Amino acid sequence: MVTITDISKACGVSRATVSKALNGAADISQETAKRIRETAAALGYLPNAAARALKLGRSYNIGVLFSDATGGGISHEYFSRILESVKSEAERLGYDITFISKDLGRMSMDYYEHAKYRSCDGVVIASADFQDPAIIRLASSEIPTVTLDYSFDSRTSILSDNVRGMEALVRYVHSKGHRRIAFIHGELTSVTQKRLASFKKTCAALGLEIPPEYIRTAVFHDPRSSGLQTRALLALPKRPTCILYPDDLSFLGGWSELERHGLSIPGDMSVAGYDGIPLSQILRPRLSTYRQAGEEMGREAARLLIEQIEQPDTWIPQQITVQGELLPGDTVRDLGGKS
Amino acid sequence: MVTITDISKACGVSRATVSKALNGAADISQETAKRIRETAAALGYLPNAAARALKLGRSYNIGVLFSDATGGGISHEYFSRILESVKSEAERLGYDITFISKDLGRMSMDYYEHAKYRSCDGVVIASADFQDPAIIRLASSEIPTVTLDYSFDSRTSILSDNVRGMEALVRYVHSKGHRRIAFIHGELTSVTQKRLASFKKTCAALGLEIPPEYIRTAVFHDPRSSGLQTRALLALPKRPTCILYPDDLSFLGGWSELERHGLSIPGDMSVAGYDGIPLSQILRPRLSTYRQAGEEMGREAARLLIEQIEQPDTWIPQQITVQGELLPGDTVRDLGGKS
DNA sequence: ATCGCTTTCTTAATCGATTAAGTACATTAT
DNA sequence: ATAATGTACTTAATCGATTAAGAAAGCGAT
Numbered sequence: 001m002v003t004i005t006d007i008s009k010a011c012g013v014s015r016a017t018v019s020k021a022l023n024g025a026a027d028i029s030q031e032t033a034k035r036i037r038e039t040a041a042a043l044g045y046l047p048n049a050a051a052r053a054l055k056l057g058r059s060y061n062i063g064v065l066f067s068d069a070t071g072g073g074i075s076h077e078y079f080s081r082i083l084e085s086v087k088s089e090a091e092r093l094g095y096d097i098t099f100i101s102k103d104l105g106r107m108s109m110d111y112y113e114h115a116k117y118r119s120c121d122g123v124v125i126a127s128a129d130f131q132d133p134a135i136i137r138l139a140s141s142e143i144p145t146v147t148l149d150y151s152f153d154s155r156t157s158i159l160s161d162n163v164r165g166m167e168a169l170v171r172y173v174h175s176k177g178h179r180r181i182a183f184i185h186g187e188l189t190s191v192t193q194k195r196l197a198s199f200k201k202t203c204a205a206l207g208l209e210i211p212p213e214y215i216r217t218a219v220f221h222d223p224r225s226s227g228l229q230t231r232a233l234l235a236l237p238k239r240p241t242c243i244l245y246p247d248d249l250s251f252l253g254g255w256s257e258l259e260r261h262g263l264s265i266p267g268d269m270s271v272a273g274y275d276g277i278p279l280s281q282i283l284r285p286r287l288s289t290y291r292q293a294g295e296e297m298g299r300e301a302a303r304l305l306i307e308q309i310e311q312p313d314t315w316i317p318q319q320i321t322v323q324g325e326l327l328p329g330d331t332v333r334d335l336g337g338k339s
Numbered sequence: 340m341v342t343i344t345d346i347s348k349a350c351g352v353s354r355a356t357v358s359k360a361l362n363g364a365a366d367i368s369q370e371t372a373k374r375i376r377e378t379a380a381a382l383g384y385l386p387n388a389a390a391r392a393l394k395l396g397r398s399y400n401i402g403v404l405f406s407d408a409t410g411g412g413i414s415h416e417y418f419s420r421i422l423e424s425v426k427s428e429a430e431r432l433g434y435d436i437t438f439i440s441k442d443l444g445r446m447s448m449d450y451y452e453h454a455k456y457r458s459c460d461g462v463v464i465a466s467a468d469f470q471d472p473a474i475i476r477l478a479s480s481e482i483p484t485v486t487l488d489y490s491f492d493s494r495t496s497i498l499s500d501n502v503r504g505m506e507a508l509v510r511y512v513h514s515k516g517h518r519r520i521a522f523i524h525g526e527l528t529s530v531t532q533k534r535l536a537s538f539k540k541t542c543a544a545l546g547l548e549i550p551p552e553y554i555r556t557a558v559f560h561d562p563r564s565s566g567l568q569t570r571a572l573l574a575l576p577k578r579p580t581c582i583l584y585p586d587d588l589s590f591l592g593g594w595s596e597l598e599r600h601g602l603s604i605p606g607d608m609s610v611a612g613y614d615g616i617p618l619s620q621i622l623r624p625r626l627s628t629y630r631q632a633g634e635e636m637g638r639e640a641a642r643l644l645i646e647q648i649e650q651p652d653t654w655i656p657q658q659i660t661v662q663g664e665l666l667p668g669d670t671v672r673d674l675g676g677k678s
Numbered sequence: 679a680t681c682g683c684t685t686t687c688t689t690a691a692t693c694g695a696t697t698a699a700g701t702a703c704a705t706t707a708t
Numbered sequence: 709a710t711a712a713t714g715t716a717c718t719t720a721a722t723c724g725a726t727t728a729a730g731a732a733a734g735c736g737a738t
Contacts, residue, residue, distance in 0.1 A: 001455070003724055014688050019726055027686060046448070046456050050392035051724035054693050059389065061437070074423050075617075080414040087413075087438055094444020096457060098400070098437050099426055105433020109385070116340075117385050118435060223621045252621040259623040279618070282562050282591040284598040342694055353718050358696055366716060390694035393723045 002045045010039050022047075053119050062090055062305060063100035063120040065111060067128040067135075076221050076249065077277040078294055079127055082148065085298030086124050093306050095121070102134065110134040112141050122305045124148070126298075130190070144312075146305040148297060149191050151319055156304050158297045159321045162191055165290040166198035168326045169272055172288070173242050174206050177335030178270060181210065182240035184229045184250070186220035192246075195274075199244070211238075220246050223253025230254040234261055241270060242332060248273035248280040248289055266333035276327050288329035293322050341384045349378050361386075392458050401429055401644060402439035402459040404450060406467040406474075415560050415588065416616040417633055418466055421487065424637030425463055432645050434460070441473065449473040451480050461644045463487070465637075469529070483651075485644040487636060488530055490658055495643050497636045498660045501530055504629040505537035507665045508611055511627070512581050513545050516674030517609060520549065521579035523568045523589070525559035531585075534613075538583070550577075559585050562592025569593040573600055580609060581671060587612035587619040587628055605672035615666050627668035632661050 004018040011018065013032065021028045021036040028036075039045075053059040064086060066074055074080055087097050100114050100123055107117075111134050115123050122144035128135045130150045139145050139152045151157040173181055183199050186192045196215075203210050213236060219225040226245055230253070233240060245251040251273040255265065263269045265285060273280055276291025300320055308315045343357040350357065352371065360367045360375040367375075378384075392398040403425060405413055413419055426436050439453050439462055446456075450473050454462050461483035467474045469489045478484050478491045490496040512520055522538050525531045535554075542549050552575060558564040565584055569592070572579060584590040590612040594604065602608045604624060612619055615630025639659055647654045 001724090004726095005724080015725080016689080016727075017687060019724095020687090023726085025727090029686060032686080046452055048393070048724050049457050050389045050398065051693090052726080053389035054387070054393055054695090055724080055726050057693075074413070074426075075416060075419040077414060077416070080419045084413050087440075091438075091440050091443055094446070096437050096443065098435050099430075101426075101430050104430055104435065107433070113385055118388050249621075252618070256621065256623050279591070282588075282595065284595050340694090343696095344694080354695080355697075355719080356717065358694095359717095362696085364697090368716060371716080387694050390723090391696085393725090394694080394696050396723075 001048075002043045003048070004045070006043060007036060007040050007045055010043065011036055057119065058121055058309075059119040060094055061096045061098055061118065061120055062302070062309075063098050063115045063118065063123040065100045065123055065125045065128055065135075065138075067102075067132070073127075077279060078247070078275045078292065081277075081294040082126055082298040082301075085295040086126070086302045087298075089299045089302035090306070093302070095302075095306060110137060112138040112143070115143055121309045122146070124298075124301045124305055125150075126301075144305060144308045146301045146308075148301055150189075154317050156308060156318050157320070158301045158304070159319060160191075160292045160297060161321050161323050162194040163198040165274070165292070165324050165326075166195040167202045169244060169274070169288075169290050170199060170202040170206070172326055172328065173244070173270070173272060173332055174208070176270070176332050178242040178332070179208060180214070180238070180240040181208065181242050181244065182214040182216070182233050183210075183244045184216045184218050184226055184233075184246055184254070186218065186246040186250075188217070189220075214240055218246055218250060221249045223250055223256070225253065226250035227253035227257045230257040234258075234263075239269075241335065243269065243271050245271065245273050248275045248277050248287060251280075251287060251289075266331050270332040272329075272332060276324065280329070281327065285330035287327070288332045289327050290324055291327050292324045296322050340387075341382045342387070343384075345382060346375060346378050346384055349382065350375055396458065397460055398458040399433055400435045400437055400457065400459055401641070401648075402437050402454045402457065402462040404439045404462055404464045404467055404474075404477075406441075406471070412466075416618060417586070417614045417631065420616075420633040421465055421637040421640075424634040425465070425641045426637075428638045428641035429645070432641070434641075434645060449476060451477040451482070454482055460648045461485070463637075463640045463644055464489075465640075483644060483647045485640045485647075487640055489528075493656050495647060495657050496659070497640045497643070498658060499530075499631045499636060500660050500662050501533040502537040504613070504631070504663050504665075505534040506541045508583060508613070508627075508629050509538060509541040509545070511665055511667065512583070512609070512611060512671055513547070515609070515671050517581040517671070518547060519553070519577070519579040520547065520581050520583065521553040521555070521572050522549075522583045523555045523557050523565055523572075523585055523593070525585040525589075526556065528559075553579055557585055557589060560588045562589060562595070564592065565589035566592035566596045569596040573597075573602075578608075580674065582608065582610050584610065584612050587614045587616050587626060590619075590626060590628075605670050609671040611668075611671060615663065619668070620666065624669035626666070627671045628666050629663055630666050631663045635661050 004015050007018045008015045018036050021033040074083060090097055098118055100111055102110055125145055125147045139155055145155060147157045149159060185196055216229040218229045243254060245254055251271055258269055265271055273287045273289035276289045280287035280289050343354050347354045347357045357375055360372040413422060429436055437457055439450055441449055464484055464486045478494055484494055486496045488498060524535055555568040557568045582593060584593055590610055597608055604610055612626045612628035615628045619626035619628050
């Protein structure tokens with residue numbers, strides 16, 4: 001391994017000079033700096049990240065936290081897109097990505113300890129149980145964090161526009177003539193609370209009365225769970241004409257159930273998803289859904305986290321909301337009639 | 340930050356003693372060791388990974404390489420499952436995961452340099468262009484590597500059973516009475532070569548003559564590309580009765596195309612995918628496909644890599660093949676008749 | 679000639695942990 | 709009584725990089 005010592009010997013200068021030259025310090029002459037840079041390149045020098053991290057207390061490494069328990073693991077298209085965009089933005093800014101988890105081999109540690117152990121400069125909390133004390137500890141620590149789809153006090157967060165998204169979906173469905181709209185929502189997280197409140201408010205604004213049995217709880221990203229709720233809806237004496245699902249993946253579970261009842265989409269039942277993952281637009285019929293801008297959220301999360309890391313003095317916590325867009329798709333039938 | 344120095348002061352021993360006690364060295368008395376461990380716990384001591392990595396030349400960190408250019412990025416369900424299982428197995432064994440990419444901020448480096456810079460103990464090469472000189476450099480370096488679905492000489496690799504998988508699919512489709520079988524395959528990687536060879540061999544063994552225009556090239560995981568090839572197949576004077584797709588996701592592109600022609604699955608056209616991602620079994624009809632055991636591949640990759648890292652002396656390169664299984668699904672129509 | 683001021687470099691300490699080599703003391707063997 | 713052995717520590721160097729503080733040399737001004 002080539003170190004600055006090798007370069008210093010080759011150039012006949014001290015190690016300090018090499019370090020300064022490579023970091024562009026002011027008190028090194030142009031010629032010396034050039035000679036050192038060229039020698040470094042010729043020898044194939046690479047800085048040692050561990051040594052640097054030790055000395056600087058900065059690792060140029062940010063943690064990403066996905067707690068799989070919440071059903072929002074890496075394998076879900078929505079989250080993997082976020083991961084990918086966090087990764088590429090972080091890399092663009094010179095940071096690597098490490099996963100933060102509970103426990104590492106024999107060592108048992110919580111998220112905060114794991115992040116400290118790896119001296120992460122900051123952590124993106126992408127999907128987690130925000131009630132978990134271990135998450136709260138991390139988000140209250142001195143380690144900079146950015147949360148996605150949840151806000152801690154005095155912390156930066158990137159939020160998707162759940163209120164507007166839900167409103168857009170309801171208004172769209174309403175504009176197609178639907179009045180009996182069912183809403184299968186996810187478990188009661190802050191995201192669900194926003195969507196649910198927005199659903200109710202928008203329905204009220206449109207003068208719709210939604211019977212309580214039209215509002216049902218399922219589990220996010222779990223087709224089986226939403227399938228069961230779909231079955232329950234179909235068993236009602238007065239069926240809805242349209243079902244809103246917690247997310248695109250959950251819709252697939254509903255789809256199976258509708259098939260089983262011999263109901264076609266959108267002929268016999270209209271449906272809409274949420275998330276707007278690429279898959280939703282590959283399917284036929286294309287799913288009517290609301291696209292959450294995962295790429296943008298990931299990018300913003302990485303950007304703001306690194307901004308906070310690099311300019312701690314001028315930094316102030318921000319809550320950024322990223323706008324999505326309605327993807328009309330073909331799964332909401334036009335019932336005609338204006339009212 | 341609590342360091343061994345703090346513990347040594349609190350316990351009235353030298354730093355060396357603390358280090359040895361915490362690492363279970365033999366020349367520390369039981370009582371002292373116990374006292375040190377307790378003090379460490381009380382003070383909330385955490386080892387500093389950077390200091391350790393610097394001194395030991397071991398980081399307990401393994402790199403994972405996904406080059407997105409190949410279309411096998413993190414967002415694809417098959418690869419994200421692999422990533423997830425590599426991650427959890429590595430964590431179980433006490434290793435963290437860092438993504439390895441080309442270029443990091445202003446520093447331009449190749450994969451090998453990146454891995455060295457972070458002093459990764461090893462790298463799992465999960466999806467990459469294996470002809471890329473940068474990949475070859477990494478896989479020829481002193482850094483332990485494990486490749487997925489490709490074998491480098493004298494290196495460990497985890498292979499899925501492409502030959503058997505393809506054979507199983509063809510035999511299954513044949514058993515349902517299909518004789519005019521088209522095969523849309525991915526771009527010409529080593530995986531494609533194996534599948535293609537197996538396809539041809541199995542067809543020959545079954546006495547099937549496949550016209551060359553039934554064998555077409557698309558791009559892996561690209562629904563649009565396979566949609567185009569599907570269209571080309573449908574334009575043939577003598578259409579196939581069954582289309583095999585490069586992967587499950589590509590099938591979706593074909594599906595859209597079939598819909599556009601008013602063809603139903605499997606009534607008017609039989610199809611099969613490859614990969615067996617969870618999505619394929621949520622769809623209705625359930626996709627006939629061959630499940631690659633991504634979880635197992637990831638787990639084995641991590642396990643073998645770490646074995647190689649920790650026991651370099653007894654280590655020998657291995658090529659492990661992980662068996663998948665046929666998922667019959669409902670997209671291959673039974674044409675009846677035995678011959 | 680001397681002082682002050684730059685410019686350009688070096689010295690030496692430091693980050694936190696590990697470990698070979700050394701020391702002090704007690705115990706056992708001869 | 710002396711040597712040999714073992715136990716339980718400490719000392720000090722080391723990993724590779726950074727940086728405050730110091731030093732040497734050059735230059736102009738007085």
